[in-house]
Amino acid sequence: MLLYDSPVSGNCYKVRLLLAQLGLDYERHEVDVIDRSGRAELLGDLNPAMRIPTLILDDGTPLAESNAILWYLAEDTEYLPGEKVARAKVLQWLFFEQYSHEPHIAMLRYWLSIARTAPPQSRIDAMRAGGFAALQAMDRHLSRSAFLVAERYTIADIALYAYTHVAHEAGFDLSEHPAVSRWLARVAAQPQHIPIDA
Amino acid sequence: MLLYDSPVSGNCYKVRLLLAQLGLDYERHEVDVIDRSGRAELLGDLNPAMRIPTLILDDGTPLAESNAILWYLAEDTEYLPGEKVARAKVLQWLFFEQYSHEPHIAMLRYWLSIARTAPPQSRIDAMRAGGFAALQAMDRHLSRSAFLVAERYTIADIALYAYTHVAHEAGFDLSEHPAVSRWLARVAAQPQHIPIDA
Numbered sequence: 001m002l003l004y005d006s007p008v009s010g011n012c013y014k015v016r017l018l019l020a021q022l023g024l025d026y027e028r029h030e031v032d033v034i035d036r037s038g039r040a041e042l043l044g045d046l047n048p049a050m051r052i053p054t055l056i057l058d059d060g061t062p063l064a065e066s067n068a069i070l071w072y073l074a075e076d077t078e079y080l081p082g083e084k085v086a087r088a089k090v091l092q093w094l095f096f097e098q099y100s101h102e103p104h105i106a107m108l109r110y111w112l113s114i115a116r117t118a119p120p121q122s123r124i125d126a127m128r129a130g131g132f133a134a135l136q137a138m139d140r141h142l143s144r145s146a147f148l149v150a151e152r153y154t155i156a157d158i159a160l161y162a163y164t165h166v167a168h169e170a171g172f173d174l175s176e177h178p179a180v181s182r183w184l185a186r187v188a189a190q191p192q193h194i195p196i197d198a
Numbered sequence: 199m200l201l202y203d204s205p206v207s208g209n210c211y212k213v214r215l216l217l218a219q220l221g222l223d224y225e226r227h228e229v230d231v232i233d234r235s236g237r238a239e240l241l242g243d244l245n246p247a248m249r250i251p252t253l254i255l256d257d258g259t260p261l262a263e264s265n266a267i268l269w270y271l272a273e274d275t276e277y278l279p280g281e282k283v284a285r286a287k288v289l290q291w292l293f294f295e296q297y298s299h300e301p302h303i304a305m306l307r308y309w310l311s312i313a314r315t316a317p318p319q320s321r322i323d324a325m326r327a328g329g330f331a332a333l334q335a336m337d338r339h340l341s342r343s344a345f346l347v348a349e350r351y352t353i354a355d356i357a358l359y360a361y362t363h364v365a366h367e368a369g370f371d372l373s374e375h376p377a378v379s380r381w382l383a384r385v386a387a388q389p390q391h392i393p394i395d396a
Contacts, residue, residue, distance in 0.1 A: 048291075048335035049298045061283055065297075068289035075282060084273060085259055091266035093246075099263075099296050100247045120320065137246040 001026040002056040004043065006033045008114055010106055010162035011066040012053040013196045017158055018073050021192040026055075034115055067094040070155040079155050086150045093148045093156035097163075100137070104130035106163045109170035131170065135177045138164070142179040146186060153190050161187045166196065199224040200254040202241065204231045206312055208304055208360035209264040210251040211394045215356055216271050219390040224253075232313055265292040268353040277353050284348045291346050291354035295361075298335070302328035304361045307368035329368065333375045336362070340377040344384060351388050359385045364394065 003019075005012045005028045019026055031042065031052045039050045046062035047054045055063045055072075063069050071094070074080035081087055108127040111118050118124060138160065141148065148156040165184050167174060174181050187193070201217075203210045203226045217224055229240065229250045237248045244260035245252045253261045253270075261267050269292070272278035279285055306325040309316050316322060336358065339346065346354040363382050365372060372379050385391070 048339055049294055057283070063283075063286055063290060065290045065293035068286050068293050071289050072282065072286035075285075084270065085255070085261075087273075088261055088266050088270035091269050092261060092263045095263035095266050095293075095296055096247055098293055099301075103297075103301065122318065141246055 001058060002029060003027065004029050004031050004046075004052045004054040004056075006031055006052055007197060009033055009052060010109075010166060010196070011051075011102070014066050014158050014162045015053045015055065015069050015073075016198070017162070017194055018070055018079065018155065020194045020198070021079070021190070022073060022077060023192070024073070033110075067098060067155075067159055070094070070159060074155045079153070079158070081150050081152070081154060083150075089149045090154050090156045094159050096134075096137075097159045100130070101134040101160065102163060104128075104134060105167050105170050105172065109163065109166060112171060113169040128171070131167070131172055135164070135167070135172065135174070135180055138183075139177040139179045142183045147183070153187065157183075157187050162196075199256060200227060201225065202227050202229050202244075202250045202252040202254075204229055204250055205395060207231055207250060208307075208364065208394070209249075209300070212264050212356050212360045213251045213253065213267050213271075214396070215360070215392055216268055216277065216353065218392045218396070219277065219388070220271060220275060221390070222271070231308075265296060265353075265357055268292070268357060272353045277351070277356070279348050279350070279352060281348075287347045288352050288354045292357050294332075294335075295357045298328070299332040299358065300361060302326075302332060303365050303368050303370065307361065307364060310369060311367040326369070329365070329370055333362070333365070333370065333372070333378055336381075337375040337377045340381045345381070351385065355381075355385050360394075 003015060003026050007030070043050045043054055047064035049064060051064065053066050053069060055069050057063060063072060071080065080090060104127040108124065108131060145151060147153055148160065161184065164180060201213060201224050205228070241248045241252055244254070245262035247262060249262065251264050251267060253267050255261060261270060269278065278288060302325040306322065306329060343349060345351055346358065359382065362378060
């Protein structure tokens with residue numbers, strides 16, 4: 001398999017982390033996340049949104065969207081439950097991550113720590129408020145559960161770990177979310193865990 | 199089943215449309231999408247993001263995120279393929295919808311046609327550009343395929359139909375996206391189709 005990848009992207013890290021835990025080999029093709037010229041030529045036929053990660057399967061089929069890739073790789077493994085309601089809850093958290101978490105925490109990290117060119121203050125304020133609300137929602141849930149779904153480590157935890165564990169790079173203070181902090185340590189202690197810069 | 203619902207929400211319409219096509223009965227509890235006070239009391243224990251739709255299953259289990267609800271309801275029906283790559287492609291388009299389409303087209307429709315209190319012009323411009331790019335990506339794909347995945351009607355089509363068919367309420371001109379316009383007609387012609395205001 002070939003992964004169109006960036007070492008600083010949490011969305012790409014999700015896929016690298018699961019591939020490591022599954023013990024699967026793959027090649028990496030690094031894509032620039034700041035200079036986006038050339039994206040149409042590189043990814044236009046592979047990914048409607050021209051984003052990374054994009055995974056090319058061994059038969060040449062391209063697969064886009066980090067959380068769809070996680071689901072594809074985790075199917076029939078210990079990282080995705082087989083029970084119907086538990087599977088729907090995994091998906092619920094995957095969509096929560098892409099709608100209520102990533103656009104705030106990952107985008108603010110991108111502007112402040114990667115691109116280093118800040119958007120207007122009103123956008124920063126909106127991302128801070130949205131990110132804080134997402135962390136609060138996670139903290140409330142994780143104060144009652146060891147993991148996000150079914151009391152076990154799943155791709156829901158992988159998806160939300162990716163940008164939560166670097167939320168301080170977006171200026172968020174995780175000490176305000178103690179159940180999230182304890183959960184981050186549980187996720188990092190899973191077998192075959194790798195860091196984002198591996 | 200009980201659906202926390204709004205008649206103007208495309209995210210809720212997705213669920214109502216699939217429930218109609220599956221022939222399933224349910225109750226509707228209308229939730230205000232403009233006045234969001236009281237959301238924590240109403241949905242705080244049911245939905246981490248406190249959004250609608252939220253579906254309460256017959257055993258009392260709450261399920262959040264429109265596209266996770268679609269997946270749960272469509273599993274083992276004609277609206278979700280059984281083949282692994284096709285399922286991943288359905289998920290790819292569901293995540294595309296929530297990340298690259300809904301935040302632009304649905305949000306702009308909300309501000310211009312529902313709340314009628316516009317955000318700053320820079321936000322409007324960003325939503326117009328993002329929405330146009332999403333419609334272009336769909337148009338490119340649909341110029342080669344009758345439906346989004348596997349040449350058949352699936353929940354990927356339902357999810358993207360919901361806000362695309364009312365994109366004119368956000369000021370988008372669908373005549374600029376002819377393959378999308380033809381696909382909208384194909385989706386509306388499916389058996390047991392219902393309109394958003396049904």
